[in-house]
Amino acid sequence: MAATARPPAGTPSDLVALAGMDERLARTLPQLGLRERKKIKTRIAIRAAMYRLLAQQGYESTTVEQIAEAAEVSPSTVFRYFPTKEDILLTDEFDPYLEEQLRSRPAGEDPLVSLVHVVREGLQHAQQETYAEIALRTRLILEVPALRARMTETMAATSQVLIRAIADRTGRSQGDLELRVFAAAVLGALREALVVWAERGHEDDLMDLVDEALGVLRNGLHD
Structure with missing residues (x-):
């Protein structure tokens, strides 16, 4: 189904609240320097501006120029942080959080057990704080072909985060085929x-679906 100008579900305040999750995730990374924190704040401002516009006029009617004006930055700044309009919706500050939390898991723990714990914790927190954002993202991914295509590309970056962290924990090479297949399978399940x-x-309960999807990796298919 093609995307329309229909405003997304949820109130404008619900949608703009997405910036709060980014800020909380950023605060879990105390090692970030001033420059990186400023970059995160700029990304947050751009993303919040897009969500305000989405609440008013829908996805297709929202342009990068409008987003830049609402965020009080130039269009070139928007593109410097987000190569495409789709990236503004799809990317967040979750990857650094994911990597740090994965590295903090007990040494020797099965990688799938570690990932299930970290993903569940992250998604539960995200659901509590920005349910409207997650629902909007997933609805638009179904409606907008460009978002579905770009999602596949952005997941490759997250895959590299998982591969790097698990390789360091297990002593495997980042080019290890089994490791790469494992990371791709986990992200595909999610x-x-x-x-x-x-x-x-x-x-449905999102966490139940996540548990069921990851359970397939653990237990395989059953009649």
Whole structure:
């Protein structure tokens, strides 16, 4: 289904609240320097501006120029932080959080156990703080072909985060085929859980779907 100018579900205040999650995640990374914190604040401002516009006029009617004006930056600054309009919606500050939390898990713990714990914790926190953002993202991914295509590309960056952290924990090479397949499988399972959640109108419990998806990796298919 093609995207329309229909404003997304949720109130404008719900949608603008997405910046709060970014800020909380940034605060979990005390090692960040002033320059990196400023970059995060700029990304937050751009993303918040986009969500305000989405609440008013929908995805297709929102342009990068409008986003830049609302965020009080230049269009070139927007593109410096987000190569495409789709990236503004799809990217956040979760990858650094994911890597740090994964590295903090007990040494010798099974990688899948570590990932399940970290992903569950991150998603539960995100659901509590920015449910409207997650629901909006997943609904638009179903409606906008460009978002679906770009999601696949952005997941490659997250895959590299997982590979790097797990390689350091296990002593494997980052080029190890099994490790790369493992990371791709985990992210594929998470993606399908989110897509099914959106297809079912966000009525199911998201964490139940995530558990079920990751369970397939652990236990395989059953009749």
